[in-house]
Amino acid sequence: MTKGRGEVRLFMNRRRIAGAMENREILIEVNGRRYRWPSRPVVAVCIDGCSPDYLENALAAGIMPNLAAFKKEGFFSWADGVIPSFTNPNNLSIVTGVPPSGHGISGNYYLDSQTGAEIMMNDPRLLRCETIPAKFAGAGARVAVVTAKDKLLGLLSHHLFTGIRFSAERADRCTLPGNGIEGVPSRVGMDLPQVYSPELSYFVLRAGVKILETHRPHLMYLSLTDFIQHKYSPGTAQAAEFYRLMDAEWGKLADLGAVVALTADHGMNDKTNPDGSPRVIYLLELLDLEFGGGACRVICPITDPYVAHHGSLGSFVTVFLFNRLALVPVMNFIRRLRGVERVVDRQQVFFEFELPPDRVGDLSVLGDASTVIGTSPRDHDLSALGHLPLRSHGGLAEQKVPFILSRPLSGAYARRAQTERLRNFHLFEFALNGTM
C-alpha cells in the first residue's frame, strides 16, 4: 500500500527532526571563540622546535610517507607562532587559542616588577584564561594531555580535573586519581626515557597512540621536546631518524580515525659565528659599561630548569631600567649593536607582539637569526654543548612553524587560510571547526 501525501510529509519531517538531533551542533566557547564538539577524535601535536626546513628536508628525502599523505589529502601550510618564540608562551597559546596578552604566559621566566623577584612561569596561577582541553573536559568530553617534560604539565592541565594528564618524564609516577591513568610505561611498552633524549618525544607519541586505542578521547594534546632540534640541524642523520619515527606514529593516529593536527611552538637556528663559535651579545655587561652597574637588569625568559642544550641563551630578552634611567638612550644604544633585530618598548611589545605589558620589562630585545642575547658570560654555561654548534630560538627568525591537518578543510576554512594570517594557536579551531 502506498502512503498518502500527509503520511509522507510526516515521515519526512520525522526524518528531518531526527537528522537535526543527530547533527545537533554542540559549541564550546573558550576565550571568545566557539569550538565544535568533535565527531571524530582530534589529536593536536606540538612538535617542539620544528622549523619548516626539517619537514621540507624529510619530505624531499621521502622518509615521511604519512606527512606526504597529509600534504596530499589534508591541509599543509606554515603559520606564525607567538613572540617570544619560546616553548611556554606558544604551548599556552595553542591550548588557549589566544596570544600571550590573553593567557599571561610571556616566557619561561619573568621578573615581578612589584617585588623584584625572578619567577618561573610554570605555575598555573599565572595563567589568565581557560584552556580548550579543560573547557571540553568540563562539558563532559574525554580529554588527554601528554607532555614530554614535566615543567609544562601544570600549565597545560590547569583546571583539567578529569581525563588523562601526565608527562613522559614522570610517567612512572602516574596514579588514577592524579593523572587519570596508571601503569603507563608498561601500557606504552617502553622504559621511562631520559629527559634529554629523543625517546622522550617517542614516548609521548606512542602513549598517544595507546590512549587513542584504549580510551578514544574526543580531544588530545601531545607536546614533544626539542632535544634533537637543539642539537642537530635539518639534513643530519639524527634529525632524519627522529622525523621518520615521528611520522610512523602520526600515521597510526590517523589510521585509528583521528584528525591529526600538527604545529610547533617555534623553529630553531644555528646561533653561531662563521667559525662555528656561539654568537652572543652579553647585553647586561654592555649596558653596565655604558650606563653604570645596577642601572639595568636583563631577564632571559628562555631560562628554565633544563638548560643543557642552550645555556639559557635565546634570541629574546627583556630589560628593566632603574635609577630613572631614560628609555630612549638605552634603546638607541641597543639598536646599534650588531645582531640585534628589534628593540621595542612596553607599548610596542603589546601592540606588535601581543605580550602582556606587566610581564615584560621596559624594553624587549630580539636577536637576529644567528644571534642570541644573554646577560654576562659568567651566567651562561655552554660547556654542555661539547662539539655541537649552539642552536636556539626566541626571535622572529624562529616564528614560522608548520600548520598541518590530516584531513581537508571546508571551503570556508580553506578561504580563511588563504586570506588571513595563520597562527599556530588557530590549530584547534581549524581541526575542530574546519576539517571535513
Ligand SMILES: [Zn+2]
Ligand atoms: Zn620549545
